[in-house]
Amino acid sequence: MPEVRYRFAPSPTGHLHVGGARTALFNWLLARKEGGKFILRIEDTDVARSTQESVDAILQGITWLGLDWDEGPFYQSKRFELYQEFAYKLFDSGKAYRCYCTTEEIEAKREQAMKEGRKPKYDGTCRNLPAENADKPYVIRFRAPQEGVTAFRDLIKGDITFNNDELDDLIILRSDGTPTYNFVVVIDDATMGITTVIRGDDHVNNTPRQILLYEALGYPVPKFAHVPMILGSDKARLSKRHGATSVMAYRDMGFLPEAMVNYLVRLGWSYGDEEIFSIQDLIEKFSIENVGRSAGVFNPDKLLWLNAHYIKAGDPQRLADLLIPFLKERGVDPSKGPSLPAVVRTIQDRAKTLLEMADGAVFFYTSDIAYDEEAVAKQMTPTAAPLLTALGEKLEAVAEFSHDGIETAFKEFCAAEGIKMGQIGPAVRIALSGCTVTPSIYEVVEVLGRDEVRTRIRRSVEFLTK
Structure with missing residues (x-):
């Protein structure tokens, strides 16, 4: 059985978006589930917009999520000679041709077509020229079929069909010799042996053109799965106005990678009523068939809930x-x-x-506690100072300075003073932390240790007596 090969191919023009991270995750999970390979490719043909900073951010984000790759990263910018070689193979075989139309001529044809209610595609002026002048600037266009249909079965969306007469002759090589996106993607996926292409559904319209290129080059056509977009709460495409969209921004906000992975997978994929999945669970249970056709709505509260779960259960x-x-x-x-x-x-x-x-x-x-003045005024009654002094002495005498020993000392102290824990607890919290909201008092006292507790209680008493 041939090896299954998946890929993630981001463009380094910004951070790793949560949508891109989810696409990478889907590919990685299936590669791991099926014992295949996960290939990382950097699509940096847009030299003007691609930056090393973005490359670093993408690699950092993928690594933070725990998505290791088996091959790569491969950079398209280092493969231009390969793309040119394939472009001229198509040209030499008659499956591509030189187009001498200028940018101004193309734009004029486009405007005229729109005025006449026609699809603004290239009209094939140079498609069948009897003679070609190679000294004149030209682009190379793919000679696409003008009749019939191009159809494929999308693993998520089902059967999709395009009429070939709606597809124009795609430019595969610009006049400066640089290749175009749809062409290099096919060359890369074909030569890297990619068996399934999972990507965002904004690429659906690119697929028929790419299928025709696979067929013209004599390569097997991979399977395709187009994942729906991620939307904000207002059902618009997720953007910065909805909050953070960068994976690393969530790391910087204190989210755990396992929470982000769990959340992103469930944002479009269902498995009964289960919500919590370990990475091993996901490798075993994930399937592209259970990814929904509808767009997922990003819910920060759900992500926060998952993060709290993983923190609570964390080492x-x-x-x-x-x-x-x-x-x-x-x-x-x-x-x-x-x-x-x-x-x-x-x-x-x-x-x-x-x-x-x-x-x-x-x-x-922080030994030098800054006391919450409002809390002090409300909770530090006139009896607080002597009670804190007496409690400090009680804690000094605890033989076993453990949670149980500390809890016993507090209970004995309250019984001896004829008070309830609620009458001394807030003052103790303020003495130890500066405010009235802390973890369990017994835990705080144990972790701070006998010496530090003594120091903080004495300092609070001095503060009160002043």
Whole structure:
């Protein structure tokens, strides 16, 4: 059985869009499921708009998502000689011809056709010229059939048919010798042995032209699957006005790659009522047949829910490693203070993003607490200072400074003072963190450690007595 080969071929003219990332993911999953190859190709023939910065951003985004490639990255800009060779093969065999029409002439023909209600396609002026002057500037056009139909079965959309008389003679080589998109895509996919092309449905209209080129070159035509677009909440095509569209922007906002992968796959693909999939689950269960024909609507809240799930279930050490750059952005050196994985354990149940986790972790590494004045005025009653002093002494005497030992000390303290936890808890939170919202008090005390808790309680008492 021949090897199955899939590809992802982004244009390096910007960041890795979530739509492109989903296309890459679909190709990668099927390659892994079927034991085939996943090829990465950079379509940088648009020299004016392609940048190395965009190439780097795309590679970074694919790597962050965990999509490893088996071959490549191949760059179209380094294959121009190959494309020219194939263009002249078509020319020499009579399947392409020189066109001498100027840009102005082409535009005039287009305008005239539109005035007459005709399709504004090339009229074939140079198609059957008896003699050709190679010294005059020319482009090379593919000699497309003018009758019949070109049909294919789309793995998502079903049967699609185009009348050949609606397709004009495609330019395959410009007058400066540079090849055109539809031509180089066919040459690349053919010579790289791509067996299935999965791409956005904005390429549907390119497909009949490409099929004709495959046939003219004598290469097998691959299978095609055109994935519907991703829309914003207003059902318009997803753009920056809907929020972030770059995969790496979501990384910078504190999202985990597994949450993004899980969300993007489910944005158009269904598998019963299941929502949570590991990467191995997806490799086993994903199929292009279960991708819907309707456009997916990007829902940031759903992505946030998935991210919270993966953070809650995440390995504290891995999350700690991912948190380090976010903490450093906040001026925090996590090597100076409590164990970061231990801090993570106290906050991961309630955090939705790594950004939230970083914000919630800062106070663990900041001894010079800035107290929330409103919280102090509301929660620090006149009895707070002596109670905090007495509690500090109680905690100093705890033999086993563990969660259980700390919880027991708090309960014994409240019983001895004749108060409830709610009467001392807010003051303790303010003393330790500066505000009234923290993880479990017992966890915070344990992670900070006996010495730091003593220091913070004493400082809060000094603040209150002043």
